[in-house]
Amino acid sequence: xxxxxxxxxxxxDGYTLSYKxxxxxxxxxxxxxxxxxxxxxxxxxxxSLTMKGLTSSKKDQVLAFFKSVGSAKPFLIPxxxxxxxxxxxxxxxxxxxxxxxxxxxxxxxxxxxxxxGEIPE
Numbered sequence: 645x646x647x648x649x650x651x652x653x654x655x656x657d658g659y660t661l662s663y664k665x666x667x668x669x670x671x672x673x674x675x676x677x678x679x680x681x682x683x684x685x686x687x688x689x690x691x692s693l694t695m696k697g698l699t700s701s702k703k704d705q706v707l708a709f710f711k712s713v714g715s716a717k718p719f720l721i722p723x724x725x726x727x728x729x730x731x732x733x734x735x736x737x738x739x740x741x742x743x744x745x746x747x748x749x750x751x752x753x754x755x756x757x758x759x760x761g762e763i764p765e
Contacts, residue, residue: 703748
């Protein structure tokens, strides 16, 4: 069974995926240069996400999840278009904020996880 981010419905604002292509480049004499894609699947996405309106127990659940997966274990985030993101948590990227009313917000960054085979469990 695949591992999903708990309380993902708290990502209310949606998100924007930023893509970065890995390129190879070479510079030759007289100002000539050449650029090529680095492989056939060279673009990876990353995004910053914010989970809002969390209770203390839901906040604790998400933080425990982040500690358990670390930055090396992939997990899934449901997308708004019903296609799940397979991601890795960016190291040291998550932070929690609390309002005066005891409502929590967690912000974090993820990067695309490229794998071969089945969806990670």
